[in-house]
Amino acid sequence: MKSPRLIATLAAVAAVGVTLAGCSPSGASASSSDGSDKTLTVFLSADTNIQDLWQKTLIPAFENDNPGYTVKVDFDLHGAHDQQTVAKLTAATVQQKDPGYDLVDAGFVTQVAASGLLTPVTADQVPALADVPQTLLQAGGNGGVPYRGSSVVLAYDTTTVPTPPKTLADLLSWIKTHPGRFTYCAPSTGGSGASFVTTVLDQSLSADDRTTLATEAAPQLESGWDAGFATLAGLNASVFQNGVYPNGNSQVLDLLASGQISMAPVWSDQFVTGVKNGQIPANIASTQISDPSFTGGASYLGIPSASPRQAGAQKLLSWVLSPTAQALIADSISGYPVISLDKLPASVQALFPNADIANLRPGYFSANAADMNKAWAQKVPGK
Incomplete structure (x- = not known):
């Protein structure tokens, strides 16, 4: 049985006239997978600095640390098509079809988490979650995972x-x-x-x-x-x-x-x-x-529950919360780390001596x- 929140989110599909047959963010027909595919796609709804963070810094480092994996980016500048993207993700989830991406970095992550469209993750799958403040995890809802702050x-x-x-x-x-x-x-x-x-x-x-x-x-x-x-x-x-x-x-x-x-x-x-x-x-x-x-506050990542590449997505998410990746985020865009500062190099700790990411005034x-x-x-x- 679908949750009430998921049923409510279906209204977005009708509102924007989305055709359920094509549910990938680019509009192409969704493809099937047995879940073992090591080619992952990150969907970004953001400014160009976040596009550069992923394409020029995080992805090359992840692929270097994890031979055999390839990560691509699907980018929506300034989230111009957020409403359509949420509707497509909803449709993919209802029909149990591949949405075309495996990790989402967008302002609507907490919204789709509340609608039951993301995979809940715990410290068992992503051990680094144990180092993330509980207030940030709670704000992410059912599947939203904080990965940087500002x-x-x-x-x-x-x-x-x-x-x-x-x-x-x-x-x-x-x-x-x-x-x-x-x-x-x-x-x-x-x-x-x-x-x-x-x-x-x-x-x-x-x-x-x-x-x-x-x-x-x-x-x-x-x-x-x-x-x-x-x-x-x-x-x-x-x-x-x-x-x-x-x-x-x-x-x-x-x-x-x-x-x-x-x-x-x-x-x-x-x-x-x-x-x-x-x-x-x-x-x-x-x-x-x-x-x-x-x-x-924090920016959140989420794994679409409809993605057939859950293991790969969890691997990428876990890596993004590693001290290596958190230091890269701090160095590249001066993003506040979400894990304990004492796990990071002294140079990173010096950048954020007074940052209290768990107590920043949240937006809407x-x-x-x-x-x-x-x-x-x-x-x-x-x-």
Whole structure:
């Protein structure tokens, strides 16, 4: 018998008109396998820095450590087709067909975990889970496994902003008194923009409502966003070029690095990486605000329960949580490790002396985040 959550998720299939016969993310017909295939596919719904992390760093290292395995990537930039992907995964699960990929790295992982579409894993299959904070594992639901962390921070040009805002109220005031010097990416295109929007919306919500929106689908609470959306719409005239919202996290960093803006919310990992590789000049610094802070937390992986390559997928997932892979993630994109720091090299430990990944302020549950993105597009730009 199908779970109620899985049955509810089937509505997404009808909503987007998905043809059940072709369930792979690329639209090709799903293929069968006896489960022994060592050719794996990772589905990525992310920005280009995460694509580079997998294709240039993690996959070559995994294949080197595990001769005979080959890993490919199916990439959806900024998660532009997340709704269709979830529907296809649902259809594949119901029909017990190969979805075409074996590991998912996407913002909707917790959503499909709650819908029963992922394979639950334990420390018996993935021993490194014993080193991951229980709060992160619980947040991943039934099959979501954290593999890296980060938080959104406020980046600013020290030559034009000698004293950065310390609270959200201070930041909103600064934006209005320095028109054209701030922006954020459209929330559907990047998590840094989504974090800024979430933080403004949260300012008008109770602590209990914030917690509910972060942990479960809660459309009944979304009317509480009205005040926050009004605040965001009121910023249009003060945002870069009278309301230009870049496409993705990287474009925001480019504007900041080139001096076209003086301040923006950015991902901590992208910022540190940009400083290391010279993309971010020395005059750009970062800080965290309060009341409330920007959001942060873990990014999750999941193994589709319909994949016939369960053993290979578990092997790859386990390797990603190994000290070797966690050090590579820290070095490549400055992602917070999710395993105990004492298992990692001293150089990695030095990067994150104060990181407490188990207690970062979480963003919204994926279904609520999707609703937020749609509402922002309708209520904010051009207002």
